[in-house]
Amino acid sequence: SQTIHQWPATLVQPVGSPLSLECTVEGTSNPNLYWYRQAAGRGLQLLFYSVGIGQISSEVPQNLSASRPQDRQFILSSKKLLLSDSGFYLCAWNSGQALTTTFFGQGTRLTVV
């Protein structure tokens, strides 16, 4: 069966520090991968999505970047965190052929102090 791993679960980082969040999927190949951010009262905001290795689409211009170095690995990064980057970050995947069956990781709660 397919599983999605996202880590760490919680993270407290100072302003100006770098960020790297990692997400991996097991049990499938060539998945569509997504990064979402969920801020209080703002719902799930799509940040990046990828339909293949090295293919990244950015939805919102911001202080973050994403990379997909391997088929089932999706990384969210920042060179210098801002206070406004605080939030709940969720990685998700689907098979690409069944958009409706999208599965989420357990999320990373990032607090920038």
Added chain:
Amino acid sequence: QKEVEQDPGPLSVPEGAIVSLNCTYSNSAFQYFMWYRQYSRKGPELLMYTYSSGNKEDGRFTAQVDKSSKYISLFIRDSQPSDSATYLCAMSDRDKIIFGKGTRLHILP
């Protein structure tokens, strides 16, 4: 106008009541419509999905889509305290899935 609009609530109803959750959307390209449930500090889990106008039923849950009005609904019958969560509607065209803000639902015992 945002692509997907959803009232954030909170919505409080007594146990056993019928709950109605709704979303509106503006993008005619959306083909798939979904409802997710999210408990506090957890990732969302898929409840139901549909790709056509009409009703789809699964146990106590019914999803309704009206493409002509760009309006979707989720009904929960015989609501239970364990249904207390945030419910997010979601819609997709081909590659992207766009979510509503989510409605916080409280079922009062």
